[in-house]
Amino acid sequence: LSDDRIVEAALKLAETRGRLEDVSMRALAQELGVPVMTIYNYVPNREALNELITDYLLRPVCVPSPEDGSWEQRLRRLERDARSALGRYPGVSLDPRGAGAAEATRLAEGAMSILESAGFDANDASLAFSTLFTFMLGQIEMDAMYASASSVAALEGFKREGDLSRDELFEFGFTAVLEGLKAVLPHSAR
Amino acid sequence: LSDDRIVEAALKLAETRGRLEDVSMRALAQELGVPVMTIYNYVPNREALNELITDYLLRPVCVPSPEDGSWEQRLRRLERDARSALGRYPGVSLDPRGAGAAEATRLAEGAMSILESAGFDANDASLAFSTLFTFMLGQIEMDAMYASASSVAALEGFKREGDLSRDELFEFGFTAVLEGLKAVLPHSAR
DNA sequence: ACCTGAACACCGTTCAAGT
DNA sequence: ACCTGAACACCGTTCAAGT
Secondary structure (H helix, E strand, O other), X not given: OOHHHHHHHHHHHHHXXXXXXXXXXXXXXXXXXXXHHHHOOOOOOHHHHHHHHHHHHHOOOOOOOHHHOOHXXXXXXXXXXXXXHHHOOOOOOOOOOOOOOHHHHHHHHHHHHHHHHOOOOHHHHHHHHHHHHHHHHXXXXXXXXXXXXXXXXXXXXXXXXXXXXXXXXXXXXXXXXXXXXXXXXXXXXX | OOHHHHHHHHHHHHHHOOOHHHOOHHHHHHHHOOOXXXXXXXXXXXXXXXXXXXXXXXXXXXXXXXXXXXXXXXXXXXXXXXXXXXXXXXOOOOOOOOOOOHHHHHHHHHHHHHHHHOOOOHHHHXXXXXHHHXXXXXXXXXHHHHHHOOOOHHXXXXXXXXXXXXXXXXXXXXXXXHHHHHHHOOOOOO
């Protein structure tokens, strides 16, 4: 029994049940075949389990290096990979509060350094980061809504079914946000 | 006892406790001075209560008319008002699933009609709406994080404390997203 | 020292009994 | 017909007793 085995069991249960947040400690213990309280030897409480899961999912996502392409390509790849890592499990949050979300911090710092390498000064980079992060947060929640509901009734009218997939909508939105940031913030790409 | 009194009691409790979602039916009943099960004569279940609350908060938000300014001004005002209506109570979601979120639908349709009046065709308007909605969703969640946590440790470094408030960050991000949409989608403002 | 059963203080909701 | 107490099937977590 280890942190990783606990996380993997939780993710397995999350696929069965709808959302990650309603995997209970009791169900998790049953899945692992251990008494409930045994889990508390590895995880201090339920909230810490969520952070453990976020870390686990974000760990394989890497921050692209300068030789991997232009700053825009690198940023897009970073956000795309982060989204697809988290997107499989609706309900996971990248709330970077608490010391547990080390991986979220690593990726946030990666995104910041890419923005700074694009020629945004520290202040503008943090503005751009904030906007991109906000968009990502909304994207992940939006993805979760679509994943956990068979019908998003009120949005059907705007979605134009079959028009664009969630992935395409993400790519479009990301491009739009990035173009906006370039238009609004002075920078010198290099 | 009425729907509105129930919602108001829930909001009052939400201010004391941190998040709206951990106002329990039992605590709500106690606040109202009625037995728990009495609430179920007005609200079918806990989830419906959330929709009732969203509707209540969004009801006073109005969709600006054409004479209220340019399409950009109207759109900004709509989103700003919606954000400030919901922002007071972290945990409220504008998930437009279920028939209960009638007000969210009204505002979504309002935003769509503003976009169409800006000269975006129906397809582009729905793309733009989707991007703006995603940004708003992230904004509201981000606001909730700041409101319910005394410290957002991992973000402190990027926030540059005292630099920009949450409100200013919203205005900046909104402008960026809108500029991006104008750059990416052909349209003819009128 | 490590592990864990029982218990505590909660949930939302069902359902049958009350008026 | 309307209302509601008790009960059911859950939670997360504490804590003391077990080995």
